Amino acid sequence: MKYSITQNYVNGQFIDSHTNKFLDIVSPIDGKLLSKVPLSSAVDLNNAVTAAKAAFTSWSKTPIKERVQVFFRYKTLLEKNLKELAELCSEENGKTYGESVAEIEKCIELTEFATSLPQLVTGEVLEVSRGVECRTEHVALGVVASIVPFNFPSMVPNWTIPNAIALGNCMILKPSEKVPLSCAKIALLLKEAGLPDGVFNIVNGGIEIVEAICDHPDIEAVSFVGSTKVAKIVYQRSTSNYKRCLALGGAKNHLMVLPDAIPAMTAQNVAASMSGCAGQRCMAASAMIGVGNVDHIIEKICDEARKIIPGENLGAVINKESQFRIEKYITEAEQQGAKILVDGRNTKVKGKEEGTYVGPTVIDFVTPDMAVATEEIFGPVISIMRTNTVDEALAIENSNPYGNAASVFTQNGGMARYIIDKASAGMIGVNVGVPVPREPFSFGGWNESKFGVGDITGKSSIEFWTQLKKSTTKWNAEAGVNWMS
Ligand code: NAD
Numbered sequence: 382m383k384y385s386i387t388q389n390y391v392n393g394q395f396i397d398s399h400t401n402k403f404l405d406i407v408s409p410i411d412g413k414l415l416s417k418v419p420l421s422s423a424v425d426l427n428n429a430v431t432a433a434k435a436a437f438t439s440w441s442k443t444p445i446k447e448r449v450q451v452f453f454r455y456k457t458l459l460e461k462n463l464k465e466l467a468e469l470c471s472e473e474n475g476k477t478y479g480e481s482v483a484e485i486e487k488c489i490e491l492t493e494f495a496t497s498l499p500q501l502v503t504g505e506v507l508e509v510s511r512g513v514e515c516r517t518e519h520v521a522l523g524v525v526a527s528i529v530p531f532n533f534p535s536m537v538p539n540w541t542i543p544n545a546i547a548l549g550n551c552m553i554l555k556p557s558e559k560v561p562l563s564c565a566k567i568a569l570l571l572k573e574a575g576l577p578d579g580v581f582n583i584v585n586g587g588i589e590i591v592e593a594i595c596d597h598p599d600i601e602a603v604s605f606v607g608s609t610k611v612a613k614i615v616y617q618r619s620t621s622n623y624k625r626c627l628a629l630g631g632a633k634n635h636l637m638v639l640p641d642a643i644p645a646m647t648a649q650n651v652a653a654s655m656s657g658c659a660g661q662r663c664m665a666a667s668a669m670i671g672v673g674n675v676d677h678i679i680e681k682i683c684d685e686a687r688k689i690i691p692g693e694n695l696g697a698v699i700n701k702e703s704q705f706r707i708e709k710y711i712t713e714a715e716q717q718g719a720k721i722l723v724d725g726r727n728t729k730v731k732g733k734e735e736g737t738y739v740g741p742t743v744i745d746f747v748t749p750d751m752a753v754a755t756e757e758i759f760g761p762v763i764s765i766m767r768t769n770t771v772d773e774a775l776a777i778e779n780s781n782p783y784g785n786a787a788s789v790f791t792q793n794g795g796m797a798r799y800i801i802d803k804a805s806a807g808m809i810g811v812n813v814g815v816p817v818p819r820e821p822f823s824f825g826g827w828n829e830s831k832f833g834v835g836d837i838t839g840k841s842s843i844e845f846w847t848q849l850k851k852s853t854t855k856w857n858a859e860a861g862v863n864w865m866s
Contacts, residue, residue: 384416387561389425389585390568392432393578398425398585404558409475409697412735418561421586423593426553429582430599433524433551436579441521441549449496449547454574456492459485466566470534473560475697475737476658488539491838494820495543502548502843512857519847521549522601522625526594528555528615530607531699532661532759534563537606540824540838542567542581545604548846551580555594557607558587559699595619602845604837605629608757609783609829616832627833627845631757632663632785632826635778636814637771637800640673642790646812648681650790651763654814656689656741659696660707660761663830664786664808664815667758668747669765670774678790679722679745679765686723686741689761692730697737698760704737707760711742714753714764720745725761749777757783771796779805784828786816807831 386403388395398419406416419425440448459466466488467481476484504517527541538554545552556564564583571581584590591611594600595618603619605612609630616628636651654666671679689695698704708726715721725740742762747754753764754777768774778787788810789800797811807826810816818824818839825836835841 390583411733426593432579437551458570477696495547525602526553528605531557531559534560633783634786637789639791647790650814652685655763656761689741691738782829785826785830
């Protein structure tokens with residue numbers, strides 16, 4: 382085993398969990414055992430919540446300008462430790478080193494945004510009547526929880542950590558049990574940056590900890606990122622316990638390609654979107670709808686896909702179960718009459734035979750009723766459907782229960798605007814394959830890709846991580862001079 386057993390992080394210390402149940406953490410790259418992760422119990426969570434609650438008194442009273450100093454230092458530490466963080470990310474998640482570098486760079490951008498929060502959370506004040514002022518302040522909630530998925534071991538935790546903590550909350554992070562190592566490194570960097578003990582805590586585990594978070598009476602808010610199935614469970618359970626909850630779910634993102642799209646640029650974008658991070662991105666292109674004759678572009682997409690080499694510029698998928706699930710989708714589509722133009726099944730990387738790789742896969746002549754057309758595959762696979770009109774393409778996109786992202790490739794501005802208006806998704810791209818809004822714009826989908834109000838990053842996250850205090854004060858001595866008595 383390359384690393385020691387993963388520990389929880391409570392009150393500024395790494396400590397053993399109370400459990401005797403552990404899961405292996407295996408690198409998807411080569412199948413080597415990296416560590417073991419504890420399946421902690423509600424007792425472990427309770428200890429972390431107690432520490433966070435104690436830290437909240439002082440942290441929430443620390444002026445925000447002072448709180449963000451920690452994140453200025455944390456940003457510098459992310460930069461200094463970029464290589465180590467990126468290597469760890471690739472090792473536990475399987476993505477390429479370049480993709481991991483981009484992930485850490487995004488963590489830096491997220492932290493930069495948090496350092497700007499003092500500029501954004503100034504309250505409002507107005508003299509509403511003679512001598513009477515109304516004033517608003519953003520006030521921290523208390524102990525909050527962040528439950529994260531496996532596909533971005535550093536970035537998704539950093540969607541929530543800097544903003545929630547800079548805004549005065551204390552946090553319990555529940556990493557994905559598949560990739561907990563990056564989160565431990567994040568804890569070390571936060572400590573080095575000067576974050577007081579107890580403000581940030583990690584409780585490792587699986588379902589039991591998630592359920593305990595949803596039920597814990599001292600946790601005020603729960604953010605969740607993961608599959609739609611679990612997002613629904615977490616949203617229902619935590620809101621039924623009167624907590625605020627923002628739960629981001631899965632996705633099935635559609636790219637609409639029109640005949641006037643620039644072929645080379647479109648093909649590169651489509652191939653990069655479907656295969657980046659081995660297709661394990663909630664923003665990955667998963668379905669493409671060719672409107673009219675786009676055969677010349679599909680040909681180029683196949684050429685681009687063939688340039689993507691597993692183990693070189695394509696990482697591994699998370700585990701054998703995922704590899705099997707993705708290959709099953711491809712085989713079923715083939716059996717139902719779709720045509721596999723580029724086939725990523727049965728991929729082996731020389732010297733990494735125990736790695737879990739699926740090659741880039743392009744499936745053409747998919748019909749809207751096939752599972753590859755409607756379900757999240759979460760692998761480097763694009764399912765191509767054909768329509769005659771943009772409205773038919775939009776009808777397919779609109780009928781999908783998810784609504785994270787959609788993109789259109791065209792040179793026609795009017796048509797692009799029409800699709801922006803009609804697509805039923807929270808994030809839309811025009812000639813962009815992965816339309817992730819950069820900071821300070823916020824990230825969040827629609828429909829079954831998100832449950833709860835607001836978005837998880839950017840300005841929108843301020844509303845989620847704080848509550849507004851409204852005060853009305855009267856400073857004039859006279860009685861009865863106005864209606865504010
Ligand atoms: P997942 O839903 O299996 O797991 C997410 C978290 O929930 C993990 O911490 C896990 O321990 C916990 N969990 C798993 N099953 C549970 C259960 N039955 N009850 C309670 N908790 C449970 O997701 P994943 O496989 O880690 O990540 C991939 C999914 O995340 C994909 O669907 C992807 O689209 C989605 N995702 C969405 C976004 C977004 O912004 N919408 C971003 C990243 C990933």
